[in-house]
Amino acid sequence: MAAPAPDFSLAGCWAALEAALRGPCQGQAGRVWFKESSGRNLRGRDWIAPRAALGKLYPRGQVPEDLIERLMSECRHRLYIQSCKQTDSGLVIRLDRPALFMQVLSNLPFYTRTLKAPLAKKKCVILNCVALQGNKGPESLTVSHLRTILLVDHLAVLLRQPGYVVHTTPNLPLKSSVCNFLKLLRVTWPSTRQTISNEGVSNFKKILSESIYTQLGKFETPSDQTHNRLPKDVLFKVHLRQFVKEKGLEGYDANLDMALVQEEALRQIAELQNIVLQEDAEECLVIHVVGCEEEFQQQKIDLLWRILDTSIDRVTQRHLVCGPVKITGESSHINAVHYFQFRRSQMQEASVMKYGNLVQGDSWSEIIGSMTSATIRFELLATAHRSPLNLEVTQAINISTKGTKSGAFVMYNCARLATLFDHFNKSVQQGLYPKFPEISQLNFSALQKEGEWLLLYNYIIPFREVLCQTTQSLSSAKGIRLTISTEIVCKFLVNLSIDFSSYYNHVHILGEPLEHLFNQMFARLQLMKALREVFHSALSTLHITPPNQL
Structure with missing residues (x-):
């Protein structure tokens, strides 16, 4: 069966829900719908129109049933809506998650790569x-x-x-x-x-x-x-x-x-x-x-x-x-060159401590250089450009993959994906697993873990919109000062790494080589493939080469 057109976006979904709920006579009374993002709230809902916001449109915040029926009639299939219910918290929507898994994971280029759209004028x-x-x-x-x-x-x-x-x-x-x-x-x-x-x-x-x-x-x-x-x-x-x-x-x-x-x-x-x-x-x-x-x-x-x-x-x-x-620490007066050399020496020491005599040759020099660049870029770019930045440069600071806000942590988790697919490909060559099937043959209802929907809904689906956020303020800027959210990509990658790491630590993706487990394994691998492409696309905007080993 042919996959549906890749046209789902959170921005488009929000705009359609706003229009459907307000009606032609409601005017602009502030935002009504809000996307959920926390794992706790995503257990039961994906969008919420809080009762306080609804109270500005309808008496006691109660949406007329006929309006809800019309919303479902007009938007159910287009917006992948499974249910829309009134609760004590407000009007809540739960999306058709298996259908969206199929929709998104069958159209990865649309969601994970930036597609250039010609501007109206140069x-x-x-x-x-x-x-x-x-x-x-x-x-x-x-x-x-x-x-x-x-x-x-x-x-x-x-x-x-x-x-x-x-x-x-x-x-x-x-x-x-x-x-x-x-x-x-x-x-x-x-x-x-x-x-x-x-x-x-x-x-x-x-x-x-x-x-x-x-x-x-x-x-x-x-x-x-x-x-x-x-x-x-x-x-x-x-x-x-x-x-x-x-x-x-x-x-x-x-x-x-x-x-x-x-x-x-x-x-x-x-x-x-x-x-x-x-x-x-x-x-x-x-x-x-x-x-x-x-x-x-x-x-x-x-x-x-x-x-x-x-x-x-x-x-x-x-x-x-x-x-x-x-800059604080014993090296508070260093220039940019010394700062780079300091971080590179720390990365070299950390690599030798972990891998010993293996750390030698051109390939390791490239890995250490890339990790150093990633560390420095995240240190200097993960904070909003207009904000002061406190940088601690001291031998006591260990550059490791455990610090969840560091570039090294992002690179470590990106490398985990590379290692995962390396192990899978070797297992296929050994005959343990069959080759990757066609996406249309997979049943994504097997993706039931809380972390799986969170990764799709918070990172894969909105990824292209995240990249666009940086340029949105160019045309609306007032005065001579320009404020751009240049920290967005770094923060996105850090948060993605935190949630991916949590999922990866709790879920065994490459399961036993048993036929009845293959569908779930391949569905999870397709989700991981999407995450890998998101990591790579985001890192490319920082000119960081994705690592291929831990």
């Missing part, structure tokens, strides 16, 4: 990583800088998936030491032999020399000696406060007054403008990803660009500001 996003501006060497990068770099790397992947054209800047010199360091963290940064054209910078100098907002400049007539009052390496002194006031701009720091313009600032703007001019996108969003320590200076760059080219009206500038990273 949209370009430029991620300007301020920490890398100025061609600094890796030794000058702080851990706070590293936080912004990894955030840009992650965000670029998430934005490309729905179809945005994404550029990351600055373009670093080919084979620079910074690029080599970033490769250790699985970051491939754009690099080229070409440099920013001096023509663009020269044009900017000419514009500023003639601008009404420029107070002092080193490009005035020889008889004018005022340039001697400018500090060394400063080309112009520009009135920013006057510009902000005249243009009615809001959201900028009230202390912004004068900008001392150096050539490096003009080069940064020239590179950004060059990308904008090369793209034919109808909209171009420039996101300055910056640590809070450099936010004030980057606002000056933003305003200076507006002064230099007021004709680019299709460009919107936003600032994504990262909170400070506070």
